[in-house]
Amino acid sequence: MSALLSFTKSAFAAIPRRSFGPNTIAIRTYATKKIFFGNIPWKTTDEELKEFLEPYGEIKDFYTPKDQYGNTRGFGFLEAEDEIADAIIKDASEVELNGRRMHFEISTRPAGAGRSRGEFRGRRDDNEGGDRQFRRRRDDSGNDQGDRQFRRRRDDSEGGDRQFRRRRDDFNNNDGDRQFRRRRDDNDESRDLARPRRDENDRE
């Protein structure tokens, strides 16, 4: 009846069915790659990251670990079809987000082989294929030196930065590690989970 229908039928008829194998499923599947990315600016939200990645195509999976206050830990993972992932690795590192460039590389962890909570977090082996071809540019490495109000107070009995040390799992602690654990300060405002982003306090 309609020209559209006849066109559709003819279009299907034009497909050489012999070109498909007997067990071929007529659905094209896409391989995906998992990307580890780092150097996320501290104040960047997931929404900003997704907007940043949106031009490259659909992101299949996306996760950025947070600390106990909800702040980004500075890195994340995403999964996308090969072409999109390749484009991100090749191009996204050249674009600044919040005054900083991130770097994207193929994850050394196979898809679905991530860590579970409480599992030992070791450093990546250098022979694990993580090619560090990226070159961090000194001139755009975030000249945030003026915003350093985050050094709120310093324990005079100890010198150092262990107040930024990540909380470790309490399993099997070595004797030498314990004394460097962060001292809890009950009057510290950072314990207030209602204000998770300390960058909001950086304004003068």
Add this chain to the structure above:
DNA sequence: CGTGAGCGA
């Protein structure tokens, strides 16, 4: 506070 490798939908 900058090479950092999660884990919720």
